[in-house]
Amino acid sequence: MIVRMIRNKLRLIRYYSADRPRSVWGRATNIAFAAALALTAPAVWLVDRAFVLRVSQLHITGRLYESADGTVWAGVVPDVGLRGTAGDDSVMSGMFQLAVGTAHHGWPFESSRRHPGAQLGLDLFARGEPQADVDLPADSSLRAAIELALLEAGHDEAVDVWQGEQPAVSHRLSAWLANGVVWYLLLSYTAWFGVFLSRFGWRVVQAGRHVRQQQRQREGRCVACGYDLRASEFSERCPECGTLAE
Ligand SMILES: [Zn+2]
Numbered sequence: 001m002i003v004r005m006i007r008n009k010l011r012l013i014r015y016y017s018a019d020r021p022r023s024v025w026g027r028a029t030n031i032a033f034a035a036a037l038a039l040t041a042p043a044v045w046l047v048d049r050a051f052v053l054r055v056s057q058l059h060i061t062g063r064l065y066e067s068a069d070g071t072v073w074a075g076v077v078p079d080v081g082l083r084g085t086a087g088d089d090s091v092m093s094g095m096f097q098l099a100v101g102t103a104h105h106g107w108p109f110e111s112s113r114r115h116p117g118a119q120l121g122l123d124l125f126a127r128g129e130p131q132a133d134v135d136l137p138a139d140s141s142l143r144a145a146i147e148l149a150l151l152e153a154g155h156d157e158a159v160d161v162w163q164g165e166q167p168a169v170s171h172r173l174s175a176w177l178a179n180g181v182v183w184y185l186l187l188s189y190t191a192w193f194g195v196f197l198s199r200f201g202w203r204v205v206q207a208g209r210h211v212r213q214q215q216r217q218r219e220g221r222c223v224a225c226g227y228d229l230r231a232s233e234f235s236e237r238c239p240e241c242g243t244l245a246e
Contacts, residue, residue, distance in 0.1 A: 025199050032191035040184040044176065047183075048111045053104045060158060062149050064094040064124070064142070072141050074149035094124040096146055100158045108182055109175035118162040120146070 065073040068089040074096065099121070103114040122142075123130035136143040150159045160166035213223040220230040227240035236245055 025195065028195050028198070029192065032195050033188050036184060036188035036191045039187055040180055043183045043187065044106075044111070044179045047179070048106045048176075051105060051107045053106060053110050056102045056104065058098075058100040058102070058155075058158060060098045060100070060150065060153070060155055062096050062146065063092055064096060064145070065090040066093040072145045074142075074145040076149050076153035076155070093126065094122065095130075096123070097121040098146070098150070098155075098158060098162060100161050102161075106175060106179055109178050110172060111175040111179055112169055112171045114169050115161045115166050116168075117164070118158060120162070 060076055062074050062076040065075070067073070071090075072093070073090060097120070098118050100118040101116055103116070104110045105112045105114060119133045120136065121130060121132050122134045136146075147159055147163075150156075150162075157166065216223050216226055221228050222238035222240060222243055222245065224243040225238065225241040227238055229235075229238060229245050232239055237243065238245055
């Protein structure tokens with residue numbers, strides 16, 4: 001008794017959970033959503049490559065000092081003075097400016113940053129002309145002084161970029177995931193809307209055809225080709241196209 005009840009229940013469950021024959025539109029919607037899912041990763045990747053959210057330029061300016069014994073000091077403006085006045089006998093010997101460019105990529109969230117590097121500009125008073133894009137050797141005391149000044153002013157990232165220690169591209173995993181969700185929603189909504197529009201268009205075409213057929217029937221013409229059937233009253237087929245006349 002109970003076994004039979006359970007068996008019947010199971011049969012019902014199997015019946016109702018069986019695949020129903022789906023309409024063409026239901027299948028089209030499924031394909032559209034699958035396509036949206038498949039396109040999500042390429043879309044997020046492409047947008048990260050091609051779309052620059054914004055470009056930020058950081059210009060750090062500072063002053064260079066030299067003591068009587070030849071020691072070089074540097075201080076970032078407006079923090080100048082902390083190091084610059086280290087020795088009373090130090091004099092200002094020049095200026096420096098470090099330009100750090102960062103391209104922020106991705107949409108809607110910044111999924112990666114690209115650091116093309118940093119350019120150092122030097123204006124050493126003893127030399128006269130300012131120099132742009134100076135490449136100081138790694139063991140240069142001037143380089144060490146500027147680096148120290150940058151670190152003291154809290155520009156750690158700028159130092160990393162300048163030294164080439166920062167990877168050229170840094171990724172943000174959470175933004176990659178968030179962009180994935182946003183793009184999936186956008187693409188699937190677009191795909192769904194495409195199917196919806198096609199379905200709507202198809203219905204309009206169908207309705208138009210129906211109206212035309214009814215009009216032909218009223219006028220006593222063949223519903224398929226519009227041939228005048230009033231003359232061939234006794235024939236049950238259209239002599240033009242062979243459609244059964246009603
Ligand atoms: Zn016909």
